[in-house]
Amino acid sequence: MTQEDGELDSLVRKRIRALRVAQGWSLEELASRARVSPSTLSRIENGRRRLALDQLVTLARALDTSLDQLVENAADDVIISPTIDGARGLMRWPIKAEPGMSVVRQRMTNPPPDNPGRLRAHPGREWLVVLSGTAVLLLGNRRIRVETNQAAEFPTMLPHAIGAEGGPCEVLGIFDRDARRGHQRGDDAQDSSHPAP
Missing domain, CATH: 1.10.260.40 (lambda repressor-like DNA-binding domains)
Structure with a gap:
């Protein structure tokens, strides 16, 4: 041995x-x-x-x-360093999840888009928890404030976007397989408020 x-x-x-x-x-x-x-x-x-x-x-x-x-062997990389996208006001920490799920921690500084045409829809479900600050979730025609320690769950077939309100916010987002694929496919047309996992 x-x-x-x-x-x-x-x-x-x-x-x-x-x-x-x-x-x-x-x-x-x-x-x-x-x-x-x-x-x-x-x-x-x-x-x-x-x-x-x-x-x-x-x-x-x-x-x-x-x-x-x-x-499972002990992972070599215990510390996860964020990736920073200054142009879009994002800092993300990818976190491992179960097969088929994607978990991403992200820091947002930009508000959600004003243009309803920039909302995205795709198959799947998404869950999010606001870790700090206040997030604004645009969901169809609704504008929903999600405060620190509050969570939201929604089908991603509803046009949606998320951003920060009144300063930076940190969000832990969980995407099922279809939602993750939808964000990855739309990466080229990605709006500044809802990054691909």
Whole structure:
């Protein structure tokens, strides 16, 4: 076993224990759910038993996670640096999400467009949470103020745009697969208030 394999092995064992504790489950409870003996589970968590693929699959299922997430290697890049687009008044921090979803943190300084022709529509759904400041969501004919700690959810088939009001705002946006594709396809015609994820 290489050092890297040993580190991953240790990480997987720590994850199993941490997920069990986070659920508030005893060794016995998780062992019952995973159909292994408590002593086997204890030896797995403590590194005294070899990790077998079939047991990892069963444990992942019992812990309501996937095998991929259970054995995922520690990411090298923990710190995410923002990309800055000064011309459009945007600072964005791309954040990893589940397959099919895209999560983007963005800092906006520009208001939404005045021209209704600049609103965009495409298939999908979008969710957003305002982390700081005040955002303005243009949704069809509506103008909606979204304050710090408020969230909004809407189908992206409604013409929409988002921007800042009264100073910079930071927004965490979550796009489903269709909404993400819609923003990526429209990147060339992108308005200043709603960047592609």
